Amino acid sequence: MEITRSFLLHSSCSELPIRTPFRHSQVAASSFSIPITPRTHIRKPLAASCSASDGGDSSSAAKVSVADLSSAVKNKAMDITPELKGTSIFLVGMKSSMKTSLGKLLANALRYYYFDSDSLVEEAAGGESAAKSLRVADINGFRESETEVLKQLSSMGRLVVCAGDGAVQSSTNLALLRYGISIWIDVPVDLVASGMVEDQSQLPALNLSASASYQEVLTHLSTSYEEARGGYETADATVSVEELACQLGYDDLGDVTTENMALEVLKEIEKLTRVKKMMEAAARPF
Structure with missing residues (x-):
């Protein structure tokens, strides 16, 4: 399966460098056999949760303007670009509007290319409907398509990739994420469910009807979250x-x-x- 056609949307993508692993730690194939205790998705009031965890005063912080934040994002991106050296960024976590918007913003700030791995799998299968049919008729073939997409993406640099849940549900795919930096974008499940109920266009992808209730969506997402959570937790860092x-x-x-x-x-x-730079320096011979 080829995804070259997608990359040709940007003429300079053919010049993207071939990557070597950002880190070399191995992923244990048994990592998904560890029992995960389901956690409730009914959160305490945020102020109470914050005071219990870090003693912060939730009413004290003044919100920074969007313009100032945008400038801060661009400046930070410029600061880290030399050390990043074109290493790709893989965003894992539940599919949400926050994750998608974040991926596009990061790509713009870093002057990287943005891709959504699920969209590439759908395109390779012949569209969203064809991808859903493939998943039902041949789940192994669908998983192989996910792996092939990740294999091609991980071989290139200067990408921000919103990775689907398939990226964290096999040791092979997790190993491919090692060719970049993986960040778990941890959005509360109830917040994702609310967003999907408001934007009903995403519900068919979950095999739910456009009229699905909030509780139905929440139940479906909670199950998916628990199945993928072990993989999310292997990310290099988490932003909650x-x-x-x-x-x-x-x-x-x-x-x-x-x-x-x-x-x-x-x-x-x-x-x-x-940390990577320090480890490389420590490994150099005297």
């Missing part, structure tokens, strides 16, 4: 909407912007590149 809201002193998760998340992701990437 809920934790970031606490840090910023926001009372409402909806106040966390894409720019807030992008800045936090870039900070995590900066930490990872520094």
Whole structure:
């Protein structure tokens, strides 16, 4: 299966460098056999949750303007670009409007190319409907398509990829993510469910009718989350909407912007590149 046609949307994509693994740790094939205790998705009020976890005062922080945040994101991206050296970024986590918007913003700030792995799988299968049919009729063939897409994406640099759940549900795919930096974008399941109920266009992809209730969507997403959570947790770093809201002193998760998340992701990437640089320096012979 080829995805070259998608890459040709940008004429310069043919010049993207071939990548070597960002880190060399091995993924244990048995990592998915570890029992995961389901956790409830009914959250405590955010202010109470923040005060319990970090003692922060949720009412004290003033919100930074979007213009200032956009400038901060661009400046941070410029700061880390030399050390990043074209390493691709893979965003894992539940499919959501936040994750998609974040991926596009990061790609723009880093001057990278943006791709959604699920969209590429659908395109290779002949469209969304054909991909759904393939998944039902031949799940192994569908998983092979996901792996082939990841294999091609991971061989290139200067990409921001919103990775689908298939990317974290096999040791082979997790190993491919090692060719870049993986970040778990942790958006609360109930927030994702609310967004999908509002934007009903995403429901058919979950095999749910456009009239599905919030509770039906939440139940479906909660099951999917628990199945993929073990894979999410193998990411190089995690950026949580809920934790970031606490840090910023926001009372409402909806106040966390894409720019807030992008800045936090870039900070995590900066930490990872520094650690890698230190390890490389330590490994050099005297």
